[in-house]
Amino acid sequence: xxxxxxxxxxxxxxxxxxxxxxxxxxxxxxxxxxxxxxxxxxxxxxxxxxxxxxxxxxxxxxxxxxxxxxxxxxxxxxxxxxxxxxxxxxxxxxxxxxxxxxxxxxxxxxxxxxxxxxxxxxxxxxxxxxxxxx
Amino acid sequence: xxxxxxxxxxxxxxxxxxxxxxxxxxxxxxxxxxxxxxxxxxxxxxxxxxxxxxxxxxxxxxxxxxxxxxxxxxxxxxxxxxxxxxxxxxxxxxxxxxxxxxxxxxxxxxxxxxxxxxxxxxxxxxxxxxxxxxxxxxxxxxxxxxxxxxxxxxxxxxxxxxxxxxxxxxxxxxxxxxxxxxx
Numbered sequence: 029x030x031x032x033x034x035x036x037x038x039x040x041x042x043x044x045x046x047x048x049x050x051x052x053x054x055x056x057x058x059x060x061x062x063x064x065x066x067x068x069x070x071x072x073x074x075x076x077x078x079x080x081x082x083x084x085x086x087x088x089x090x091x092x093x094x095x096x097x098x099x100x101x102x103x104x105x106x107x108x109x110x111x112x113x114x115x116x117x118x119x120x121x122x123x124x125x126x127x128x129x130x131x132x133x134x135x136x137x138x139x140x141x142x143x144x145x146x147x148x149x150x151x152x153x154x155x156x157x158x159x160x161x162x
Numbered sequence: 163x164x165x166x167x168x169x170x171x172x173x174x175x176x177x178x179x180x181x182x183x184x185x186x187x188x189x190x191x192x193x194x195x196x197x198x199x200x201x202x203x204x205x206x207x208x209x210x211x212x213x214x215x216x217x218x219x220x221x222x223x224x225x226x227x228x229x230x231x232x233x234x235x236x237x238x239x240x241x242x243x244x245x246x247x248x249x250x251x252x253x254x255x256x257x258x259x260x261x262x263x264x265x266x267x268x269x270x271x272x273x274x275x276x277x278x279x280x281x282x283x284x285x286x287x288x289x290x291x292x293x294x295x296x297x298x299x300x301x302x303x304x305x306x307x308x309x310x311x312x313x314x315x316x317x318x319x320x321x322x323x324x325x326x327x328x329x330x331x332x333x334x335x336x337x338x339x340x341x342x343x344x345x
Contacts, residue, residue, distance in 0.1 A: 035331075038335055038338060039303075041284055041338060043303075044281070045281055047186040048189050048285065049182050049185070050181040050182050050186075051195065054177075054185060054203065058203050059173075059174055061207055062206075062207065063170060
């Protein structure tokens with residue numbers, strides 16, 4: 029067999045070589061990667077048109093309501109606001125008189141109690157030879 | 163079905179159609195299945211980003227092949243300096259034994275099993291070739307690039323391309339001779 033014939037044999041073998049097939053894992057990998065950004069794209073611009081129109085209408089309605097309440101509040105709303113303000117004042121007085129003076133002490137007691145529990149657990153664990161880790 | 167779900171379904175069909183082609187190009191250029199799978203995934207993600215443009219484009223297979231080739235060469239480029247170094251060293255090695263006489267004794271493959279075995283050995287031999295021989299050989303034989311285009315793509319001389327392809331082919335001839343000689 030002359031060299032040219034050998035070359036032709038190799039060319040023929042290379043041309044007849046079947047194409048390697050992609051592994052079965054490739055398609056799931058690609059589709060998972062492709063689906064990830066699709067799921068992430070949930071912004072307002074990706075909503076259906078009807079939802080977009082409804083959301084715009086709802087936003088306009090809320091804005092109009094707030095503007096109406098601010099510019100010409102009805103008596104009921106004014107009374108409710110005044111009542112809420114009075115209730116808030118009562119809550120604030122109670123906080124200043126009763127809770128706040130004791131808050132620091134309660135916090136310190138809580139810290140000390142936590143440390144004591146941790147120390148007791150560590151001592152118990154040491155006494156049992158690390159049984160809690162097994 | 164939403165637009166996104168419809169696009170995903172079309173893209174899945176697209177990947178199914180071209181995954182073997184993309185993977186084959188990558189695995190022959192890189193020589194390693196795991197690297198080829200990574201590159202193939204990257205290629206398809208690039209295709210997904212511009213799927214509206216290429217989904218029904220008849221040039222999609224060409225775009226996929228070109229992108230795969232570029233990504234593989236970029237992947238290999240981190241070893242490019244070492245590749246060139248060993249490639250230059252390889253120029254000084256001894257002459258390859260004459261294989262023509264051994265191959266002359268070969269009979270044509272008659273049985274399907276032998277043909278499949280020979281193809282498998284040849285495929286493995288291609289992947290075993292050093293990068294500086296395998297890459298130009300694959301680009302020439304499987305990607306149908308010219309010597310000049312290969313030289314430009316790899317940034318090496320035309321003579322170097324000829325030399326590396328020749329050496330790669332010699333190694334493959336040896337593999338062929340072993341296959342036939344073992345019968």
